[in-house]
Amino acid sequence: MxxxxxxxxEHKDFILTLSRREIISKYQQSLLGSLxxxxxxxxxxxxxxxxxxxxxxLPSEGLPYAPFLFVALLPWxxxxxxxxxxxxIIVSNAGLIRQRxxxxxxxxxxxxxxxxxxxxxxxxGLVIVFIYYGIVPGINALYSIPxxxxxMMLTLGLMLFLSAANAYIRDFGLVTPIILRMGRYLSPxxxxxxxxxxxxxxxxxxxxxxxxxxxxxxxxxxNSPPDFTLLLYSFVVSVVVLGIGWITFMRLERNFADVx
Amino acid sequence: xxxxxxxxxxxGKIFKPQPATIFSFRKRLFSKEANPGHQSLQDISFNVSPGxxxxxxxxxxxxxxxxxxxxxxxxxxxxxxxxxxxxIGGLIELGAGFQKELSGRENIYMNGVVLGMxxxxxxxxxxxxxxxxxxxxxxxxxxxxxSSGMKVRLGFSIAIHVKSDIVLLDExxxxxxxxxxxxxxxxxxxxxxxxxxxxxxxxTHQVRQLCKKGVVLEHGKMVFNGDxxxxxxxxxxxxxxx
Numbered sequence: 011m012x013x014x015x016x017x018x019x020e021h022k023d024f025i026l027t028l029s030r031r032e033i034i035s036k037y038q039q040s041l042l043g044s045l046x047x048x049x050x051x052x053x054x055x056x057x058x059x060x061x062x063x064x065x066x067x068l069p070s071e072g073l074p075y076a077p078f079l080f081v082a083l084l085p086w087x088x089x090x091x092x093x094x095x096x097x098x099i100i101v102s103n104a105g106l107i108r109q110r111x112x113x114x115x116x117x118x119x120x121x122x123x124x125x126x127x128x129x130x131x132x133x134x135g136l137v138i139v140f141i142y143y144g145i146v147p148g149i150n151a152l153y154s155i156p157x158x159x160x161x162m163m164l165t166l167g168l169m170l171f172l173s174a175a176n177a178y179i180r181d182f183g184l185v186t187p188i189i190l191r192m193g194r195y196l197s198p199x200x201x202x203x204x205x206x207x208x209x210x211x212x213x214x215x216x217x218x219x220x221x222x223x224x225x226x227x228x229x230x231x232x233n234s235p236p237d238f239t240l241l242l243y244s245f246v247v248s249v250v251v252l253g254i255g256w257i258t259f260m261r262l263e264r265n266f267a268d269v270x
Numbered sequence: 271x272x273x274x275x276x277x278x279x280x281x282g283k284i285f286k287p288q289p290a291t292i293f294s295f296r297k298r299l300f301s302k303e304a305n306p307g308h309q310s311l312q313d314i315s316f317n318v319s320p321g322x323x324x325x326x327x328x329x330x331x332x333x334x335x336x337x338x339x340x341x342x343x344x345x346x347x348x349x350x351x352x353x354x355x356x357x358i359g360g361l362i363e364l365g366a367g368f369q370k371e372l373s374g375r376e377n378i379y380m381n382g383v384v385l386g387m388x389x390x391x392x393x394x395x396x397x398x399x400x401x402x403x404x405x406x407x408x409x410x411x412x413x414x415x416x417s418s419g420m421k422v423r424l425g426f427s428i429a430i431h432v433k434s435d436i437v438l439l440d441e442x443x444x445x446x447x448x449x450x451x452x453x454x455x456x457x458x459x460x461x462x463x464x465x466x467x468x469x470x471x472x473x474t475h476q477v478r479q480l481c482k483k484g485v486v487l488e489h490g491k492m493v494f495n496g497d498x499x500x501x502x503x504x505x506x507x508x509x510x511x512x
Contacts, residue, residue, distance in 0.1 A: 027379070035369075035371070035376050105363065110344065111343030267339060
């Protein structure tokens with residue numbers, strides 16, 4: 011484990027250079043640049059808010075629906091796009107991989123960091139929503155930072171696993187979007203974890219995203235500490251997923267050039 | 271105690287069947303023998319001293335390129351091992367790693383970093399790279415607008431600006447038009463001066479110019495290892511027997 015870490019640190023410059031170039035070039039190509047990243051979640055928020063606060067009224071923990079939704083929707087979209095795009099990472103960099111034996115996990119780190127920057131831009135939308143509804147986060151909002159770290163570990167683990175596995179068996183890339191779409195409804199994004207019937211709550215808690223999304227809401231909207239049992243579970247799952255992802259990637263990495 | 275630049279020790283490579291076919295029930299039920307995969311290389315051993323130049327000769331499918339990829343570390347051997355002392359580089363799959371949407375300039379950075387350069391090092395040589403590739407007017411256009419010749423020229427220019435001790439060449443000397451090829455050949459000679467070289471080719475003419483020793487492969491096995499003239503004779507005799 012420490013050997014893996016020192017390897018990552020050794021290739022820090024490499025990862026940083028590639029990430030910066032990827033991010034800059036991405037925004038150079040489109041007219042509106044970073045605005046697009048913001049438009050997608052804002053549009054989705056407006057539609058969902060109309061549907062679930064006007065047409066079908068969903069309980070939203072005593073808060074206006076828009077901020078209630080947005081606090082979980084943005085991290086979900088971050089998770090969703092990062093994991094969804096991961097299956098293409100290795101396959102679409104076939105040329106580079108056949109050319110030289112470089113530190114391959116860097117490709118996954120680059121993708122994650124460019125998605126993280128996108129997520130950072132979408133947070134502008136969250137600020138706008140907070141200002142509009144006059145919500146001022148308290149000191150407990152700081153809990154959202156470690157929660158985000160847990161989420162990113164989970165994301166990275168899944169990305170490592172999927173990018174490597176999909177190089178060998180392309181079915182992974184086809185199944186991922188389907189599972190993610192189901193995951194959106196099975197995670198407390200559009201509804202609150204606390205409004206689902208008690209007998210289903212333990213089942214819901216098995217989803218590692220539950221602790222994360224509920225944690226964001228507790229810390230950012232209610233200014234209270236997150237549910238640490240749920241969060242600990244999410245953390246353990248994330249560590250396990252990250253471990254499995256890393257080992258899988260390093261095992262499969264050696265023969266990428268043969269299969270892509 | 272050894273001072274070899276490259277040690278290839280009993281290397282073998284088996285290409286496993288596509289993993290997706292493992293799940294193919296029809297094949298499992300109806301074909302009797304299991305599919306063990308394709309043995310591409312078998313028991314290859316040779317050493318290369320620093321500054322030595324070795325040619326790998328062989329027909330198509332004899333395993334030359336696979337051996338080169340294993341030495342470069344792009345793919346791993348199924349058996350045996352390869353030990354490298356020094357910084358390894360190569361003129362292999364030139365221009366294959368370009369991102370279509372990015373400009374030529376961005377691709378120089380992306381490709382250069384992957385080939386082992388630091389961003390600052392690239393800053394220093396980028397003008398030379400652009401000048402050598404003769405793409406001054408196109409360097410800020412996206413790669414998707416480049417012709418295949420332009421891509422290879424850019425790939426070649428980047429590759430010869432990467433510092434390395436050991437250089438692997440895979441039929442690269444067919445770069446661009448006649449005039450550029452002449453220039454490339456010149457540049458390669460200066461670039462390769464004093465370096466350890468492994469050269470894969472069909473062209474015995476180019477091989478003679480560049481290499482002192484030769485290895486001949488046939489169906490994944492090493493059938494000759496020695497002086498380049500003897501290796502070429504051996505290889506040409508083999509071909510004449512057909």
